Amino acid sequence: GENVGLHLPTLSVQEGDNSIINCAYSNSASDYFIWYKQESGKGPQFIIDIRSNMDKRQGQRVTVLLNKTVKHLSLQIAATQPGDSAVYFCAENSGGSNYKLTFGKGTLLTVNP
Amino acid sequence: DAGVIQSPRHEVTEMGQEVTLRCKPISGHNSLFWYRQTMMRGLELLIYFNNNVPIDDSGMPEDRFSAKMPNASFSTLKIQPSEPRDSAVYFCASSFGVGAKNIQYFGAGTRLSVL
Numbered sequence: 001g002e003n004v005g006l007h008l009p010t011l012s013v014q015e016g017d018n019s020i021i022n023c024a025y026s027n028s029a030s031d032y033f034i035w036y037k038q039e040s041g042k043g044p045q046f047i048i049d050i051r052s053n054m055d056k057r058q059g060q061r062v063t064v065l066l067n068k069t070v071k072h073l074s075l076q077i078a079a080t081q082p083g084d085s086a087v088y089f090c091a092e093n094s095g096g097s098n099y100k101l102t103f104g105k106g107t108l109l110t111v112n113p
Numbered sequence: 114d115a116g117v118i119q120s121p122r123h124e125v126t127e128m129g130q131e132v133t134l135r136c137k138p139i140s141g142h143n144s145l146f147w148y149r150q151t152m153m154r155g156l157e158l159l160i161y162f163n164n165n166v167p168i169d170d171s172g173m174p175e176d177r178f179s180a181k182m183p184n185a186s187f188s189t190l191k192i193q194p195s196e197p198r199d200s201a202v203y204f205c206a207s208s209f210g211v212g213a214k215n216i217q218y219f220g221a222g223t224r225l226s227v228l
Contacts, residue, residue: 032214034216041221042222043204043206044204049216089156091156093212093213098213099158099213103155103157
C-alpha cells in the first residue's frame, strides 16, 4: 500500500497476544506525543496521546509509555486482534510556534489469526 | 458525524495540468491541516490554517502549490502546473483548538497520480 516504506519496521504477532510498538523521537523539546493507526487505503486514525508531564496513559486495550530520559515512546496493545493489523505511527510536537506534528516512519503490525 | 470529507478520492492527471483537491473539515473544528504522504518521506505537513487563516505554510514545496480556506467548512489545495513528483496521497485533517496539540481527525485522502 501507499503507506508502506521500503524499510518499514514490521511486527508480526498471533491473535490474542500483546503487541509492543516502539518509537524513538529526536527532539528533546517535544512535549506532546500521539499514536495513529493507518489501515491500507485509509487516513490515519487517532489511538491515544500523551503529554510530557505523564509517563503512562491507558486507553481501551492500549497503553502508551513515555520515557523522556531516553526519548522513547511505546504503544502496547493488549489481546491483539486481526482488526489491529495496520501501520502505526508515532508523532511529536514541541509546541510554541511549531505547528507541525513530526511523524515517524511507521511500524507495520500484522496479526495472524 | 461524517468526519473529514475529501474529494476526489483518486485523481489521475497529466504533467502540466492543474489539480484541485478539496476538503470539508468536521463541523465546529477551527484548525485544518493539509498533509502529503509518500513512501520515501512519510507524512509531511504542507500547510496549517486556524480560523480560516493560513498560519504556517513552510511545508508547501514551492510556488506551484497553493491552498485556500474561504470559509470554515471548505478548503482547497491546488497544484499548478502538476509534475510527476507530486504523485502522493494528500490528506486533510481538522481539529478543535490551536496548534498541533489537539487530536487531528484525518480524511480518507486523495491519491494523486501525475503522469
